[in-house]
Amino acid sequence: xxxxxxxxxxxxxxxxxxxxxxxxxxxxxxxxxxxxxxxxxxxxxxxxxxxxxxxxxxxxxxxxxxxxxxxxxxxxxxxxxxxxxxxxxxxxxxxxxxxxxxxxxxxxxxxxxxxxxxxxxxxxxxxxxxxxxxxxxxxxxxxxxxxxxxxxxxxxxxxxxxxxxxxx
Amino acid sequence: xxxxxxxxxxxxxxxxxxxxxxxxxxxxxxxxxxxxxxxxxxxxxxxxxxxxxxxxxxxxxxxxxxxxxxxxxxxxxxxxxxxxxxxxxxxxxxxxxxxxxxxxxxxxxxxxxxxxxxxxxxxxxxxxxxxxxxxxxxxxxxxxxxxxxxxxxxxxxxxxxxxxxxxxxxxxxxxxxxxxxxxxxxxxxxxxxxxxxxxxxxxxxxxxxxxxxxxxxxxxxxxxxx
Numbered sequence: 001x002x003x004x005x006x007x008x009x010x011x012x013x014x015x016x017x018x019x020x021x022x023x024x025x026x027x028x029x030x031x032x033x034x035x036x037x038x039x040x041x042x043x044x045x046x047x048x049x050x051x052x053x054x055x056x057x058x059x060x061x062x063x064x065x066x067x068x069x070x071x072x073x074x075x076x077x078x079x080x081x082x083x084x085x086x087x088x089x090x091x092x093x094x095x096x097x098x099x100x101x102x103x104x105x106x107x108x109x110x111x112x113x114x115x116x117x118x119x120x121x122x123x124x125x126x127x128x129x130x131x132x133x134x135x136x137x138x139x140x141x142x143x144x145x146x147x148x149x150x151x152x153x154x155x156x157x158x159x160x161x162x163x164x165x166x167x168x
Numbered sequence: 169x170x171x172x173x174x175x176x177x178x179x180x181x182x183x184x185x186x187x188x189x190x191x192x193x194x195x196x197x198x199x200x201x202x203x204x205x206x207x208x209x210x211x212x213x214x215x216x217x218x219x220x221x222x223x224x225x226x227x228x229x230x231x232x233x234x235x236x237x238x239x240x241x242x243x244x245x246x247x248x249x250x251x252x253x254x255x256x257x258x259x260x261x262x263x264x265x266x267x268x269x270x271x272x273x274x275x276x277x278x279x280x281x282x283x284x285x286x287x288x289x290x291x292x293x294x295x296x297x298x299x300x301x302x303x304x305x306x307x308x309x310x311x312x313x314x315x316x317x318x319x320x321x322x323x324x325x326x327x328x329x330x331x332x333x334x335x336x337x338x339x340x341x342x343x344x345x346x347x348x349x350x351x352x353x354x355x356x357x358x359x360x361x362x363x364x365x366x367x368x369x370x371x372x373x374x375x376x377x378x379x380x381x382x383x384x385x386x387x388x389x390x391x392x393x394x
Contacts, residue, residue, distance in 0.1 A: 011197045018192040019183060043197065049274045062274065069273040069280045076380060106182050109175050119387045122277060127172070128179040141276025142388050150387075155172045162171075 010050050013059050014043065020063050023129070027113055027121055028071040038074050042067045058135075064126060065139045072118040112158055120154065127151055216265050223258045230254060233316055242323055243315055246308030253305055260294045278388050285384070288377045295368040299345065303338040307331055345369065 349369035
């Protein structure tokens with residue numbers, strides 16, 4: 001595939017899966033500036049790896065793997081705002097601020113996920129997005145049994161933490 | 169009471185609404201921006217490559233100096249010490265470049281995060297090594313540079329006692345630098361870069377990296393996930 005054709009294909013695929021970008025950025029960054037920086041880094045990394053994308057795989061799984069890897073390392077880095085900063089008007093995601101999180105339950109869920117470590121954050125996001133245990137295991141690089149155990153443990157933790165917080 | 173499965177349904181609804189509210193700026197995905205990112209990465213790789221090439225030239229030049237002064241131990245010995253130092257830096261640089269080039273974010277998270285953390289630890293040890301040994305390197309550097317560029321003998325010019333005392337001062341600076349970096353790494357400077365170096369020196373960042381590796385290993389370990 002030629003570069004312009006490759007790029008067109010890339011643009012279309014990323015556009016079709018932009019929700020992944022939004023959700024990952026929103027879970028790993030609290031403020032808008034960081035979210036935009038992270039989104040830029042994810043797009044750059046996606047583009048870098050796009051040449052090796054295997055069309056037989058699901059694009060969403062591949063995108064999750066890259067986006068979560070970038071997000072976790074971004075989250076762990078202190079000087080997150082030093083690289084590839086594009087100009088202010090080039091915002092990746094428009095109108096996806098806090099207004100998109102409207103229900104109390106979703107806010108509680110975001111808060112719960114916000115308190116998890118970066119690896120468990122990835123696990124919960126993949127689970128909520130309806131990925132199978134096998135797919136989650138593939139993205140995280142752990143066994144399917146391990147995924148099942150962790151999900152069950154997280155459910156338990158969540159039940160304990162949210163007991164009495166919201167309606168019974 | 170809410171549980172994760174009930175929230176999963178709400179999450180799906182939230183997902184549906186996101187479709188309507190997210191507008192992705194395709195301008196950012198345009199050729200100019202993607203190529204700009206690519207060229208930034210190429211520049212970074214080229215810069216690291218150039219640094220390694222310069223380091224290699226230093227190793228070779230020191231080797232040549234040792235060869236020329238092999239009979240004069242007082243010159244060959246400091247040059248050999250510097251050469252060992254330069255070779256160690258070169259190896260660490262190559263390890264870092266190779267490590268960075270091998271990172272492919274298209275791999276499972278547990279693998280990539282481990283690679284990234286190992287690379288981070290390597291970089292921290294590199295920074296610690298450079299800063300701590302640099303205080304010892306300047307005396308042999310003075311001896312070699314004076315001899316090579318001006319034909320001067322530092323032992324005669326300054327006296328052996330002066331050179332030895334400088335070495336001792338260099339040694340004394342190491343614990344002092346460690347103490348200062350531990351004490352002030354969080355407060356001394358607003359610059360993130362300087363603060364990061366201080367935290368590297370103090371070992372704070374090394375502890376954080378080791379801590380994350382332990383978390384990662386626990387995450388991968390099924391026996392712990394009960």
